[in-house]
Amino acid sequence: MMKQTEQQQDARLAEIVALGQQRYLDAGGDPRSCTSGMHGDDYLTNEERQEALMLMQKLASIYIKNGYAYCQGRSWKLANNRVNCEDNKSI
Numbered sequence: 001m002m003k004q005t006e007q008q009q010d011a012r013l014a015e016i017v018a019l020g021q022q023r024y025l026d027a028g029g030d031p032r033s034c035t036s037g038m039h040g041d042d043y044l045t046n047e048e049r050q051e052a053l054m055l056m057q058k059l060a061s062i063y064i065k066n067g068y069a070y071c072q073g074r075s076w077k078l079a080n081n082r083v084n085c086e087d088n089k090s091i
Helices: 004-026 046-059 080-086
Strands: 063-065 068-071 074-077
Touching: 004 046
Parallel strands: none
Antiparallel strands: 063 068, 068 074
16 A cells, blocks of 8 residues: 555656646647657656656665665666765655
């Protein structure tokens, strides 16, 4: 069961996705399809994209420590260029 804050985060993430989908439709996109979700094809602003990423990481319990990413009992080493900018980041 989700806690209240998780429900709020999930609802905000759904809002951001819905904004992107509506912009896709407004731009003439196929209503039976969806965007790829890739940067530049998600119809989100940079701020919305960053917020969505942060929310997805929180909801999935992802955190970064000592050059490794941890999620759902698994871990993996990050590429060196990612380690420097996000090392010891707790999400």
